[in-house]
Each structure stands twice: as C-alpha cells, then as structure tokens.
Amino acid sequence: MPTPSLASLPIRRLTLRDLAACADLSQDRGWPREEHKWGFLLTAGKGYGIDGPDGGLVSACVVTEYGPHEHPALAAIGMVLVAERHARQGVGRRLMRHVVSAMGPTPLTLHATPNGRPLYEELGFKVTGRAEMVCGHFTPGGADPRVATRAATAEDLAAILRLDEQAFGTDRTHIVTRLPAFADQLRVAEEDGRIIGYAAAWPNMDTHVVGPLIARDTAVAQALIASLAAHTDRPLRTDIDVRHEELLVWAKERGLASIAFNSVMAYGITELPGDWTCRFAPVTVAAG
Helix, strand or coil: CCCHHHHCCCEEEECHHHHHHHHHHHHHCCCCCCHHHHHHHHHHCEEEEEECCCCCEEEEEEEEEECCCCCCCEEEEEEEEECHHHCCCCHHHHHHHHHHHHCCCCCEEEEECCCCHHHHHHCCCEEEEEEEEEEECCCCCCCCCCCEEEECCHHHHHHHHHHHHHHHCCCCHHHHCCHHHHCCEEEEEEECCEEEEEEEEEEECCEEEEEEEEECCHHHHHHHHHHHHCCCCCCEEEEEECCCHHHHHHHHHCCCEEEEEEEEEEECCCCCCCCHHHEEECCCCCCC
C-alpha cells in the first residue's frame, strides 16, 4: 500500500515543459534519458505524472490515442516509470488505475517487461502476443529480395496513411505525419508505382530504431530494413512481432542479436485490430 503522503499526491497532465523531469526519471531507473522520444510522445499523446514532495517526478507514463478524437478506437500506454526511491510503494499501481479509469471504454494496449507484467495482469490486461527486441550492426549478405525502395516524399503521404490504417486497424495520422521531423529516415517500398510498405529509422542514443515497419510481406520488410541500414553507420534496433519468424531469422543472420522479449497486452479487447501480417514493428513500444 502507498504511504499516506504518496497516496495524497495529485496526478496531473504532463506537457513538454516536463521533458527534462521525464528524462531525469528515466535516468533514475537506469534507462537512457531518451529526450528525443519523450518529446515525441508528449506532443503526440497525453502524459500523466505525480510530482514528488522533494522535487522531480515520482511517477510518469504516456498514453497515445488512435482513431476518432472524440471516441478513440485504441490507446497505447508506455513509459510507465516510478522513481527508485518510491518503488514498491503502490505508486505505479495508483497511476495505472487512474489512467485506465480516465480512458473509460477505450481499448488499451501496452508492451510489458517481465517485471511489469504482474501489475498489468492484476489490473485486467491480458497477453495477446510477444515482441522480440533485436539490435546490432546490420551486415548485408545472402540473396536478399529485390524490392524497389526510396526515400519518401510529401506526395507519398496519402498512400502511406492508407497502408498504415489497413495494417494498424485505425487512423494514426497524428503519428505518421510527425515521422518526417522525428525520424532521420522515412523510406517506402514500391511495385509498379504503388507503395507496398514503409519504414522509419529514428535516433535513440547511439542507435537508430526501426519503426514503424509496415509491409505487404516479409520480403518487403527485409528490403526496407536493408535500405535503412544502408544509410546509417549506427546499430539498428527494432521490436519485431515474434510471429514474423522468417524476418527474425533473417535479421539475426545479418548481425542483429536478440536483446529482450516483451509481452504485448490488451485491455478491453481480445486481440489488437488491423492486419498483423503487415505490421512488423511499432514506431516505439511506448506508442504501439
């Protein structure tokens, strides 16, 4: 149970003014500061936090909503953190209960670490899948599929949005339209003048994170990863749905090693919307 002092601290909405405090909280828990990602999430979604009596944030998380503004079809919860000095005192549970209540009937999803999964199960989340994080310097090799790829242009936006909504199951315009500014690369795959996949690579500390990765099939996903790798000297990191076994094997053969597994969990729905066969990796596990 939380101590009375912690239980009485108000939960408030976070804004970009809280960016440094959010990064400090990440660092406090041994995570990278990830200020670039925090900035993206705080502008694209809703941040929630609890201020500590001794300064700084006691706890924080971010919710990213998708679909109609008035009645979101889905919301992703991420960056759930509690300061080390206040860990195991019920603060995270209190914040999560508040967020679940605030979202009302909106279905929820999140990526849970093994440590976080028991809390989410207690709150009613169910495991719907798994994602495997892989990371490393990509080494080209083998008989990779010949799929045409190129840098995306403004004229591609409408086609990218249609493809994304088919794969994700609801509208993500507010995320996709932020990618050109957030990512260092945004590339598309095309066939006969038609876009059949797209992917971004955005900077995160010393790596480039590949996400989102949306593609018609595995061959297109492979071509997109290879094309992103060809335009960076950094290691690549991405979180691939474990059902895409062929892509995972291919990535590991080219230098990306398994780092961790996360459980994909949902609340209020039995499975995520959209077409998982075209959805290979999220923009970030914090936003689905």
